[in-house]
Amino acid sequence: GADTPPAGEPRVAQATAVAAPDRGRLVRSLALDPESLDPHRAESLQAGHVLRELFEGLVAEDAEGRPIPGAALAWSHDPEWRLWRFELRPEARWSDGRPLTAADWVASFRRALDPATGSRSARLLEPIRHAAAVRRGEAPPEALGVVAEGPLRLRIELEHPLPGLPALLALPIAFPVRLSAASAAPLGNGPFVLAERVPGSHLRLIPNPHFHAAAEVAIGELVYLPIEQASAGLARYRAGELDWLDELPATAAAALPPELAPELVVLPVLGTYYFGLNTTRPPLADPRVRLALALALDRDAIASLLGVPGRAAVTLVPPGVPEHRPQPPPWTGEPLAARQRRAQALLAAAGYGPGRPLRFELRHNTGEDHRRIAIAAAASWSRALPVEVRLHHEEFRSFLATRRRRETEMFRAGWVADLPDPLDFLALFRSGDPRNDCGFADPEFDALLARAEGEADPRRRAEWLAHAERRLLEAAPVIPVYHYVSRRLIRPWVRGWRPNPLDRHPSRWLRIEGRPAAAR
Amino acid sequence: MSVPPVLELEGLEIGREGDGAPIVADLTLSLAPGESLGLIGASGAGKSLSALALLGLLPPGLRARWRRMALAGQRYAAASAALRPLRGRGIGLVFQEPLAALNPVLPVGFQLAEVLRRHLGLARRAARAEAAAWLERVGLAPPAAFLGRHPHELSGGQRQRVAIALALAPGPPLLIADEPTSALDPPSADEILRLLVGLARERGTALLIVSHELELLARHCERLAVLAEGRIVESAAAAELLAAPREPATRRLVAARLGPPPRPAGAATAVAPEPLLRVRALRVERRARWLRRGSPPILDGLELELRQGEALGLVGPSGSGKTTLARALLGLVPVAGGSIRFAGSELAGLSPRGWRPLRRALQIVFQDPGASLDPRMQVGAIVGEGLRIHGIGRDAREREARVRAALAAAGLDPDCAACYPHELSGGQRQRVAIARALALEPRLLVLDEALSALDAALRRDLLALLDRLRRELGLALLFISHDLAATAWLCERIAVLEGGRIVESGPRDRLLAAPAHPVTRRLLAAAGLA
Amino acid sequence: MIGFLLRRLAAGALTLLALLTLSFFLIRAAPGGPFDAERPLEPELRARLEAQYRLDQPLWRQYLAFLADLARGELGPSLQYREYRVAELIREGWPVSLRLGSAALLLAVAAGLGLGVLAAWRRDRLLDRLLMALATLLQALPVFVSAPLLVLLFALTLGWLPAGGYGGGALRHLVLPVTALALPHLAIVARLTRTAMVETLAAEFVRAARARGLSETRILLVHALRPALVPVVAYLGPAAAAVLTGSVVVEQTFGLPGVGRYFVQGALNRDYTLVMGVVLLVGALVILLSLLADLLAAWLDPRIRLR
């Protein structure tokens, strides 16, 4: 049946934003200089932030991250959730004023999946019919299940039921792309257009007059400053050069000058920091050993070290995923001492004791937080158990290579969801998945995931996934450490943002109210 | 005297910091305007240090005091700061070793112009013109060829002229010249002294000239003073002092004047028939700097022969290429053409490896002894270095004995083996260089102005030593000198170098009796030998 | 002289080629590649991508292709900044680095020489000790400490200067980064100058210059300094190359769009083409500047022969 998309409250908020006329300048930080402004090629989170300003998918997200109509006015799907139709806005325009039609959309999807584009995120589009084959070059682009049914109507066919398709279509990989001869970066259709880009220095954006909701955009000039050094970001925020500072490190947040404390915003993020255990190689190939380590880890200590006491993680899938019921392992409530005693027993059973300590290496990539966590974890194990941990840090690419080649025993890893879906996390451990650096291979687990994917009923699907997670945590190829939070500083005069599970805050919803003249 | 004296110095005392007997004990001196005083004294008597003390520029480690010092009636304390205003403007000083005294990295024209600007307040352009005029005045013509040169691109005599011009240019009331003619040929020396004295008369400058050339001083100075035992032991009109020296120290110096050559020419040991050294068509070119090219070669088509046991005197005006020849013989400057045969080997273009075995047989005493001594080595090590290199002497003890012997032979206290070169006087340094060469017992010794800084007595002794070595050991000598008397005394054959080639050569007696070339005649005339 | 220059330039070209060759293979020997990321690519996709950038060919073929491109003045696309060519990145960034670097160099040389001369003049006195202690302190402070301290003091506490940003090259924006960039070199120049000056000040010719009544300043700045500059110039040649190509830390601390960060980012991201670009830049600079340093040394001390 037809499904009317939720009409968001933000529209109401928008009305007030138009009324308050400080169409001023907003300066936001980026923790990384975007490597690309092509939605199909960009990979980083930070590039994603900018792309959401420049583009709009068929579906957009409101300030709370809920899908709302974007370039499409409305959509409908069949009861199987496999065949979707999107009604395009007649007034949709590219930023140069040319109309944006269903043909453009078809071309864009094909481009995203074209092997020549070499997009990494295109994997996310694989639920679309033939997408996987097209992506591997095994089928022609024309085979793709995205079809124009007239200039303003688009049909999307899926391989398997996917109730969450709208959320998927709000991702940059599903943004429309039109290459222009004039600039290296493609043309967009979003609330803002790029006015200037100086690598390493800044990106300057101005409102896009052809945007369908241009009247609601309350920011007159949007500047993104790539600041890779957290301390530098903080300094510039303190100096009044930034209105919005992203990715403040835990240590900096802990030591914030008192006048800035009210501007600190800490929000949960759908993401988990964990240790991956190499299950293909002794000594961690032994599940008893893995479980012992999972039991004995003092997560609370680490979480409080990082200043996020409530976010110690016992599960891989973070709390807050819609439809998902967290699956904490049975020992969750036990006191640490008791858990550690059990761990000792497990290790003893595996043949490790004071005379023959368990020796393994924990690798992490460079980073102050990673280092602190690794030291703390190593300390919490070696204090309670006959364990000797060798810490080893590496620069990122070398680390990835080591991890991928499974040349270490334990490594640090983390995952932030693209979609609010447990599968996004669990698929990392499917056997044969290129991301499965643990070498975890459990046919049962794989089967549970396959079941969930074929399931059209959201509730049943969630159950299969919960089941899979339980099984995963029992085998413990992964030791969750903590669930990510985002820490940022936001000026009090920046209004309109709302907490949301994916922690995305496009400037379309922001406005500036009551900024003191001195801070302009 | 109605006019106050230019310099009044009473009771100058110079000693090492802390300990020991003073080097200069009680020096008292007075100079009237326009007066020229010749100061003589044994090498190491303290002449140079006294001069430096007046400017407050003693080397570190030495201290000076005086009871009274006044310049043109104004009294000065013996402190460096107090004396600063005197420097250059009040007292001009010509340093004993011009190579060490000129800034090695600045063109001489620049250094001259700088002094003129500082003391005469000339503008840049005017200072440059005046610098050129001064170069011409001291005999460096055409000045344009010299203004832009650096000290190392000048001959010893040319440097000395620059040093004199530097001291004269500001027109100080007192000029102290420390052996200002030691590197000059007799006519030039005469000319320079005439210039000095002339300027002194004209401007009322007082002149204090330190020198070992007694005749020269006698000719130009009214008065001579003798420094010995740290004080002026005798002072009198020049002719009087030379004619009737009273003090033993004076007598020693005066009596040391050379007599006639020790024997008639040709009566030496049998001279080997085959020449030890034969130079043919030797050509040495100037080093091309930047874009400058095509200047004439320094030596061109030079021919020379020298037999074992023979002493060849090489004389010639300053800048004629004597030093260059000496260096070319030793392979220290690149030879552009010609051949040098020594003891059966060809030296031109020889590799460093090929040179090594020959080094011992072929030794040199450099013209600027100070610069040729490694400043970080003690004298003993300097003299002993050749012994170690060539493996002479069985052990360290024997080598040390040889070093002491060589030092003694060169007229030095063997105990100074522990000194560093900078602690020695100019003459002492020269003797170290001689000792270094002698210690190796070479077959051919090149002496480039090797006796110029020695007092007459020492000079006589060393000449005698060289002559003895020549006769007894068959040492061959290439004796480069401006001291024609010494050359004539030592050498049976004399060659005259001019403009890079030998213009005349022949047996001493013939050359002295009947000089053929005008250059020779001029040299002889100025030395009072013609 | 002209012969010397020609010979040196020819040698420089060969040196550059050797440098590029060595770098080419060195950077490819490091583990990991430009297309590695947390989300790995499927092998077939990765192969396709690598083929696009010619990374699938045997090394020697890649090398020959690189040389052929280079001969045409082509450095290729950046592997990291997908929308940019390496030449573009350098063309945009280097003027910024050059501007900062030359100002920093000037500051380091002027102040370093000044302090060094001062210290040598007051040798072993209190001022000398203080200056040298200060120089040591400046040398001991990594830029990642000194730069934030400068910001803390002048931007946050005193509020005199902006905490970052290039501001189109406005003076206000340059003061702090230039200072941060200059400080360590300033300290080194000061120390080298002092030592060399102490040596020349003891020389006889300085005593002779004093005897001529030259002013102390002139003796220090002309007579003693000139020969003392030889080692300083030798150090400054390649140091200038480093300063003129910027510093990651300074650029990151102050948010400046120079090329300094490409050295680190290029290496960390395995952006092979970008790294070759910056190596070319630095290499050419090092070679040219060391030639310049040699010429300068020969001019400063004419006894030096250029061969």
Next chain:
Amino acid sequence: MSRAFAPSPWQRFRRHRAARGALLVLAALTLFALLAPPLLPLDPHSPDWERISVPPEPAHPFGTDAIGRDLLARTALGLRTTLLVAGSAALLALLVGLPWGLLAGWVGGPVGGLMMRIVDVLQALPFLFLAILLMAVFGRRTELLFAAIGGYVWLDLARIVRAETLSLREREFVLAARALGASTGRILVRHLLPQLAGGALVALGVIVPKVILIESFLSYLGLGIQEPMVSLGGLVHEGAQDMSFAPWALAFPAGFLVALLLALHFLAEGLRDALDPRSPA
């Protein structure tokens, strides 16, 4: 002319007040580095959850770091590493850079030119890749890292020494040594080296801080030495991150670093003066 002889270099060195002080400080630092961890009841490795980032207090005289480890013990440990890094790099620079520059300056011509072009290449080489490669291939072999740093910093020394050699080789006393028949080796070692030694020592005073800086820059990039080892440079880097609220974590390691470098500086000065017979005693 009999008199008290000129003092020997050793005597001159002993009379150098600043150098004596420096030597004392250096000895004290070494003792501290070697003895503090074993003698004091402080553990540089295990974190104390209760005492994270505490300022100096009796139990932790230098305070603790962001993971609650004792900073006094860590400083001592870091000092040990840094002494080792600095020492080995300085030694390497002296053993390679000095002869290299000397030889290149002396020989000149094509060979000397080639030697200097090698220096050019090494100086322009992407050093980070070398570090990455070494770390990847040899992992935790910290010595190799030191060697890589040392292999980089001798270049400056070689350049400085060469420039001075070029000037010295034209001096009269070098000619005199050649005339004596001294071999190249002898001229280089006996005549040029003593002239250069002072300058080279001071250049080392420039190089050692550079080594330490490079090492700490590598820490900044995460290519530095591995836990549980620490270096002063690494500690300074750690401290720099928290410097606004835990200044002691920066101040103590940085203080030791400065003390070390100052001591080295004055030591170098003292040695230089001692080697120069003309310097005032």
